[in-house]
Amino acid sequence: MEKSFEEVLERIYNGSKEAERIVSRYAYRTPVEYSETLSKLTGGEVYLKLENLQKTGSFKIRGALYKISKVKDEARGVVTASAGNHAQGVAFASSVFKIPCVVVMPETATITKVESAREYGAEVVLHGKIYDDAEKRAIKISEERGYMLIHPFDDPDIISGQGTIALEIAEQIKDVDAVIAPIGGGGLISGISVVMKSTNPDVEIIGIEPENAPKFAESVKAGKILSVEIKPTIADGLVTKKPGKLTFRIVSKMVDRILTVSENEIAKAIHLLLEKEKILAEGAGAVGVAALLGNKLDVSGKKIAVVVSGGNIDLTAIYRLIIRALADTGRLAVIEGYVPDSPGNLSDVTGVIAKYRGNIIDVSHHREDLKAPAWHTALKIVFEVESQEVVEKILEELRKAGYMFEKV
Numbered sequence: 001m002e003k004s005f006e007e008v009l010e011r012i013y014n015g016s017k018e019a020e021r022i023v024s025r026y027a028y029r030t031p032v033e034y035s036e037t038l039s040k041l042t043g044g045e046v047y048l049k050l051e052n053l054q055k056t057g058s059f060k061i062r063g064a065l066y067k068i069s070k071v072k073d074e075a076r077g078v079v080t081a082s083a084g085n086h087a088q089g090v091a092f093a094s095s096v097f098k099i100p101c102v103v104v105m106p107e108t109a110t111i112t113k114v115e116s117a118r119e120y121g122a123e124v125v126l127h128g129k130i131y132d133d134a135e136k137r138a139i140k141i142s143e144e145r146g147y148m149l150i151h152p153f154d155d156p157d158i159i160s161g162q163g164t165i166a167l168e169i170a171e172q173i174k175d176v177d178a179v180i181a182p183i184g185g186g187g188l189i190s191g192i193s194v195v196m197k198s199t200n201p202d203v204e205i206i207g208i209e210p211e212n213a214p215k216f217a218e219s220v221k222a223g224k225i226l227s228v229e230i231k232p233t234i235a236d237g238l239v240t241k242k243p244g245k246l247t248f249r250i251v252s253k254m255v256d257r258i259l260t261v262s263e264n265e266i267a268k269a270i271h272l273l274l275e276k277e278k279i280l281a282e283g284a285g286a287v288g289v290a291a292l293l294g295n296k297l298d299v300s301g302k303k304i305a306v307v308v309s310g311g312n313i314d315l316t317a318i319y320r321l322i323i324r325a326l327a328d329t330g331r332l333a334v335i336e337g338y339v340p341d342s343p344g345n346l347s348d349v350t351g352v353i354a355k356y357r358g359n360i361i362d363v364s365h366h367r368e369d370l371k372a373p374a375w376h377t378a379l380k381i382v383f384e385v386e387s388q389e390v391v392e393k394i395l396e397e398l399r400k401a402g403y404m405f406e407k408v
């Protein structure tokens, strides 16, 4: 490593220690929880660092507090572009240090994130489809108003602030072997890797990206910054087209492995966290757990810290995810068939489902179905069920009772 880069890393590490004083004053030292479910599943000792319980619902407040504490006396105001959580962090930190704040979000930002930034007193501007579009507008606003641009990840102070998570992990989990963290623009994992490796170079740092936004996985493999094609992902906080210049250098040198996870794996991780651990994570916050569930890592016998980086998820997204996860795990059934259009048939059919403890979510009738035999109506029923074997039993019993239904 050439001298100047080593100095940057040292500045980031020292910055983290300084940031800890500010962060501990205005934000939470989030808890670490041992996960019995994930430990059993992986054969490792898995701990979750719960940044979803952080003020503003994500770790982003850490970098924002440190950065704004440093620039508050020289800046007339601050402006930033963000897919959401950084915006809330900056909005919150600006309100702490009483400085005007504009946040530019892509039009795709979730309603929760837009509203909370406003609640913290920021002026919100919606622009473009993804972060990169929003960033262009933020630069323009910074030029027009003379506000300081606060980059969400490619800034040594922001990285130092995020690194405070690693200082806490080192104190909360003795002799941790590996830390797993999400990668968006790379600020979080840069901070964590610099701090962890400065105190113990043997700790393995593993970064996780969605398959649908694999900018670091591809750039690091290619040895240069690449702009990748982005597809929609539940992990909306991890969507940027390309790594930052500084974060790319840090990640290339300090992160041991980068893995990608599918949308299904992320959905299952959110579901598992909710059902087994009673933890509400957003997509970006759940990718570490998704990597463990997808069997992409051998962590048996190791002590692992997984950073659950945020919990800001829309209620509608939770509903869709639960339905999808139930379907994937065989606990959601959709059956279709025809019943005579006369009183009592619907209750006969639902009675059979109830007998097998199926919980009906939706029933729809289609009298206009032209394929239906005369005097029959088409029926579609969606229900929760213990397993797919039980669905087979229900279909069998319906057939015996003269009702022809099939699984959809």
Ligand SMILES: Cc1ncc(COP(=O)(O)O)c(C=O)c1O
Binding pocket: 058, 060, 083, 084, 085, 086, 152, 153, 182, 183, 184, 185, 186, 187, 188, 189, 237, 238, 282, 284, 285, 309, 310, 311
């Ligand atoms: C919840 C959550 N996790 C992880 C990240 C990724 O952080 P970074 O862009 O510093 O890599 C973000 C970014 O917004 C986020 O909101």
